[in-house]
Amino acid sequence: MSLTPLLRKIFLVDLVKGLKVTFHYQPPSEAITEQYPLERPVIFERFRGQPRLNSNPDTGESLCIVCNLCALACPEQLIVVKGERNPATKRKEVVSWTYDLSRCMFCGLCEEACSTDALELTQDYEMALYSREGMVLDQAALERGPEPEKYAK
Amino acid sequence: MSERTDYLDLDTKDETFLDATELVLNMGPQHPSTHGVLRVILKLDGEKVLGTECVIGYLHRGVEKIAENRTYAMFNPYVDRMDYVAAVSNGLGYCEAVEKLLNVEAPPRAQYIRVILTELCRIASHQVWLGTHALDIGAITPLFYCFRDREEVLKIFEKYCGARLTTHAFRIGGCIYEAYEGFEQDCKKFCDAFLPKLDEYEELLTTNRIWVERTKGVGILNPEDCIALGVTGPVLRASGVKWDLRKAQPYESYKDFDFEIPTGLNGDTYDRYLVRIEEMRQAVRIIRQAVDGLPQGPIMAKVPKVIKPPVGEVYHSIEAPKGELGYFIVSDASTQPYRIRVRPPSFVNLQALDKMVRGLLVADVVAVIGTLDIVLGEVDR
Ligand code: SF4
Ligand code: SF4
Numbered sequence: 278m279s280l281t282p283l284l285r286k287i288f289l290v291d292l293v294k295g296l297k298v299t300f301h302y303q304p305p306s307e308a309i310t311e312q313y314p315l316e317r318p319v320i321f322e323r324f325r326g327q328p329r330l331n332s333n334p335d336t337g338e339s340l341c342i343v344c345n346l347c348a349l350a351c352p353e354q355l356i357v358v359k360g361e362r363n364p365a366t367k368r369k370e371v372v373s374w375t376y377d378l379s380r381c382m383f384c385g386l387c388e389e390a391c392s393t394d395a396l397e398l399t400q401d402y403e404m405a406l407y408s409r410e411g412m413v414l415d416q417a418a419l420e421r422g423p424e425p426e427k428y429a430k
Numbered sequence: 431m432s433e434r435t436d437y438l439d440l441d442t443k444d445e446t447f448l449d450a451t452e453l454v455l456n457m458g459p460q461h462p463s464t465h466g467v468l469r470v471i472l473k474l475d476g477e478k479v480l481g482t483e484c485v486i487g488y489l490h491r492g493v494e495k496i497a498e499n500r501t502y503a504m505f506n507p508y509v510d511r512m513d514y515v516a517a518v519s520n521g522l523g524y525c526e527a528v529e530k531l532l533n534v535e536a537p538p539r540a541q542y543i544r545v546i547l548t549e550l551c552r553i554a555s556h557q558v559w560l561g562t563h564a565l566d567i568g569a570i571t572p573l574f575y576c577f578r579d580r581e582e583v584l585k586i587f588e589k590y591c592g593a594r595l596t597t598h599a600f601r602i603g604g605c606i607y608e609a610y611e612g613f614e615q616d617c618k619k620f621c622d623a624f625l626p627k628l629d630e631y632e633e634l635l636t637t638n639r640i641w642v643e644r645t646k647g648v649g650i651l652n653p654e655d656c657i658a659l660g661v662t663g664p665v666l667r668a669s670g671v672k673w674d675l676r677k678a679q680p681y682e683s684y685k686d687f688d689f690e691i692p693t694g695l696n697g698d699t700y701d702r703y704l705v706r707i708e709e710m711r712q713a714v715r716i717i718r719q720a721v722d723g724l725p726q727g728p729i730m731a732k733v734p735k736v737i738k739p740p741v742g743e744v745y746h747s748i749e750a751p752k753g754e755l756g757y758f759i760v761s762d763a764s765t766q767p768y769r770i771r772v773r774p775p776s777f778v779n780l781q782a783l784d785k786m787v788r789g790l791l792v793a794d795v796v797a798v799i800g801t802l803d804i805v806l807g808e809v810d811r
Pocket of ligand 1: 350351352353354355356380381382383384385386387388
């Protein structure tokens, strides 16, 4: 600190110091902005996004056993599961399964409660819609998973 | 505050409008510098502030009432939505309060993971504060740098628990997620990369003449006022009171770590800036120690599936990035809390605003709101 405050003032030392930092980040290699629709973000494995109902890959049967645990665990009570016992197989089968996406806060409690890995919050994140219609997903939509429109220039 | 007169009552004097020297001005609720929806009624004499009144409640969602209709586990995600820039700390406070009520303790590994994440969260919260505070005062560069570096913390959160902002990272009794592969390396890498970045922030601001002029001697709070108003956190420590719940009432595994509590001397905006910058350095120190000493073992204590605490009440508070965050829970032995009351740091700290800005200029109000580091989600709940 040999410079006196006056000299520091005259030579704008503080200004130069700050500018040195900002100019250090000028080369294009330092740019960190993601050009979103063209460049996709990396989504990590545990991400909680759009829900999906899984079915057995071999038989195509739904893994859901209509135990209603997910509906009971949800703080927003937005899952409604209705099932009926099939007299032939003696198993409960889904009659209707709805999930109100517009009220979901993606806390993951339903996924944790599910006893059979049927309900899963996937890594899909493109859920925006133009209206509230279509926010209540039924079993078919949940099994299909999201179908985001492909972005084209 | 006995000297406070009823300054908003303009009709008391029989004067014409032209003689009036006082002006009442609404700042907010839609004002970029109020960090949300806070309305401050200012009574001005020219540029000078004679008094203020805060009007809050624009973001009230009734979180405490919601708690009465949810089970203990179900209420956990809601607390993230109070102080949304430090969601992990909110979750920690709530989980610990319920654990205290149940008389269980999280296993050591869970405690270490919790400490690492809450300290990362402290850094992220201070970065948001620094960026927005500097932006309010006129320095736009730190905002970009802070948000750029905060991204690394959010990535660790996303990898660990699957969400970036409203994380729902902890559960009552421990953690539900095991540390992912590479968690330790990620934390260490972040610590190594972050310290030089912190020096960069300081280079931009600490000696910058505009910054110093705008912050030094602005919004002074002396220790007695701080204690009388119940102010906590960095605002209290910048006034020279060495009070940090991590040291005063160690919770989790904080007693295992070696760290300093930075304090200020003058209690002005500049000191609060220095204290928070130093707190980030100390947070890095804690993270490094915790990552090195991360024990093996279970991450979840034995907690019944249906949480039914015994009849009783409990108050538990933690040192959140903004100050003392306390939860008061009353249990009537059912699955749902009888009453939950939250003691948010932002709400209490906001009370100091009037004391701090009297006699300053309008532009300083912006600086003081920034330095108090309030989050309106937490003020209104
Ligand atoms: S993620 Fe949470 S809010 Fe959404 S359906 Fe599951 S439990 Fe309910
Ligand atoms: S918890 Fe799983 S198996 Fe049970 S009803 Fe829900 S989705 Fe089906």
